Amino acid sequence: MSLLRRQLSQLRPSVARRPRTTQSPRNPAQHPFSTSATATMKVRSLEMQPDETQNYCYVLTDDASKKSWVIDPAFPKWVLADVEKLNKSGDIDLAAIVNTHHHWDHSGGNEDFKQSFSKLPIIAGKDSPDVTKTPAHGEQLTLGDNLKITALHTPCHTQDSICYFVEDTKTGERAVFTGDTLFIAGCGRFFEGTPEEMNVALNDILAKLPDDTVVYPGHEYTKSNVKFVKTILPNNEAVNKLDHFCQNNKITTGVFTIGDEKKHNPFMMVNDPAVEEVCGSTDPVKVMEVLRERKNKL
Numbered sequence: 001m002s003l004l005r006r007q008l009s010q011l012r013p014s015v016a017r018r019p020r021t022t023q024s025p026r027n028p029a030q031h032p033f034s035t036s037a038t039a040t041m042k043v044r045s046l047e048m049q050p051d052e053t054q055n056y057c058y059v060l061t062d063d064a065s066k067k068s069w070v071i072d073p074a075f076p077k078w079v080l081a082d083v084e085k086l087n088k089s090g091d092i093d094l095a096a097i098v099n100t101h102h103h104w105d106h107s108g109g110n111e112d113f114k115q116s117f118s119k120l121p122i123i124a125g126k127d128s129p130d131v132t133k134t135p136a137h138g139e140q141l142t143l144g145d146n147l148k149i150t151a152l153h154t155p156c157h158t159q160d161s162i163c164y165f166v167e168d169t170k171t172g173e174r175a176v177f178t179g180d181t182l183f184i185a186g187c188g189r190f191f192e193g194t195p196e197e198m199n200v201a202l203n204d205i206l207a208k209l210p211d212d213t214v215v216y217p218g219h220e221y222t223k224s225n226v227k228f229v230k231t232i233l234p235n236n237e238a239v240n241k242l243d244h245f246c247q248n249n250k251i252t253t254g255v256f257t258i259g260d261e262k263k264h265n266p267f268m269m270v271n272d273p274a275v276e277e278v279c280g281s282t283d284p285v286k287v288m289e290v291l292r293e294r295k296n297k298l
Contacts, residue, residue: 040064040146041168043175043216044086045253048078053105054220056253058177059083060166061092062144068092069123069143071164071177072218074105076112084116095143099124099131100179100218101158125160135162146170154181154201156193161201165209174213176258182206183217184252185242186225187267189296195289202268203284211259222252228298229266232278232291238263266291 044059057079061068068086073079086092097120099107107128114122114130123141124131135141135151143149143166152163157180164177180188181201190198223246226239233239242264246252261268269275270284270291279290 039168039173040144040170041166041173041175043254045216045251046079046082047220047251048075050220055105056216056218056220057109058216059086059092060143060147060175060177062147064146064170065144066090066093067095067144067147069096069098070094070113071098072100072106072179073097073109073113074107076109080109080112080116083113087117094120096120097122098164099128100163100177100181101125101161102127102129103158103180106179106218125158125162127158127160134160152176152205154178154205156190156197156201157181157188159192161188163206165213174210175216175254176206176209176213177216178206179218182215182261182265182268183219183225184215184222184256184261185229185239185265186221186295187265187292190292195292196285198267198292199270199285199288203270206258207262207268209258211257211262213258214254215256215258215261216253220251220253222246224298228295229264231294231298232266233264233269233274236264236274 040063042061042063046057048055048057055074057073058071059068060071070083083094087094094117097110097113102125107124110122110128110130121132122130123133123135126134137151137153139151141149146169148167148169150165152165154161154163161179161181163179163181166175187198187202226243226246229239230243266275267288270287276282276287279287281287
């Protein structure tokens with residue numbers, strides 16, 4: 001068993017999945033995690049450029065200590081004032097600026113945040129601006145008293161893409177921040193990588209996380225992704241449920257899990273007979289390639 005697999009296996013206590021709430025965009029006072037009084041992990045989802053790039057910035061907080069990360073604060077005009085206000089009020093104690101990859105719409109705020117929080121590390125892949133720490137694949141970090149974070153290198157969209165798997169060691173709640181590697185019902189384009197690399201990222205790394213791990217992607221692309229998925233899996237019950245949810249909800253981040261993605265995301269279903277049939281292959285790498293080519297043309 002690999003070191004990473006052993007580390008992940010240690011992060012899987014048997015816990016009941018807790019109810020979660022959603023939040024309205026641009027309201028940093030709310031969060032989409034459990035409202036239980038015992039919950040210690042909070043995630044604030046801050047929407048950026050909703051009519052253009054549809055980006056998300058996240059503030060991840062260990063509520064016991066208030067220690068926090070700001071993840072992918074690409075557009076300071078949308079989020080810097082919010083984060084400064086939260087930090088000044090004591091709602092958070094910002095501990096790091098974090099990127100999932102170097103693209104400008106994820107790392108573009110590093111310089112402005114560095115000016116406001118000059119003593120904080122910038123945790124990211126090697127190609128992000130002003131980076132001060134690049135965690136190794138499988139390296140474990142801590143945030144506050146209760147949050148254990150594992151860095152997962154997922155090169156393909158970019159070669160420096162990193163997903164951050166978070167576990168609340170007190171409650172067992174889990175989350176993963178996936179940037180542009182994994183979207184709800186989709187994945188990022190293979191700008192710097194290959195179908196084989198994306199298959200490893202999605203199906204050898206992220207798919208091995210506990211099924212109840214909540215997914216926080218870098219963009220709100222779910223509606224367009226569902227449109228594509230329905231051309232691949234038109235009679236899939238899970239896809240139809242996701243479609244119904246999208247028709248009635250603007251926000252899908254923080255709602256769906258890795259287990260859900262295995263049921264409605266064809267990029268994580270490359271061994272499913274229905275997906276194989278549509279793609280004309282039983283080779284998972286070829287299936288990944290065909291899916292991406294078809295999505296690019298939609």
